[in-house]
Amino acid sequence: MYNILIVGHGNFASGMKSAVDLLLGASDRVHCQNLSQDITHEKFEEIVGEYINKYDQLVVFADLLGGAPSQITTRKIVEANKSKEQFIVSGISLSVIIDIATNLLILNEEKNISEKINESLNNVRSTMAVMSLIDFEETEDEDNEGDMI
Secondary structure: OOEEEEEEEOOHHHHHHHHHHHHHOOOOOEEEEEEOOOOOHHHHHHHHHHHHHHOOOEEEEEOOOOOHHHHHHHHHHHHHOOOOOEEEEEOOOHHHHHHHHHHHHHOOOOOOHHHHHHHHHHHHHHHOOOOOHHHHOOOHHHHHOOOOO
């Protein structure tokens, strides 16, 4: 069974886990580790290493590609060289975590996880949008649509 570990700067990881728990229900297979002022890089590395050693099937979500949590976790996975079923997904959003966690925790779809992760990353763009007040302004043509002359 796959476990999920969310890592990130500040309280990012615990905040994302809180949102996942709210949306999908709490699970003992979802873990988080913040890298904040309260923890050294060395301690973070040690904790992440424990997760990597404990779970052969692990999907790690990191806040920023190239950020310290992502770099440390990637290095620990490579150094451990433990399992081809350990993945790190960096630069994530809540929608990506929810999509993948739903497959793993609710639907119990654990085959082709790499494929599912890539699918989710390819689809994430459709879950984002930019809006402003201009999007809600009526044009002159729309104002006159109901008028009969």
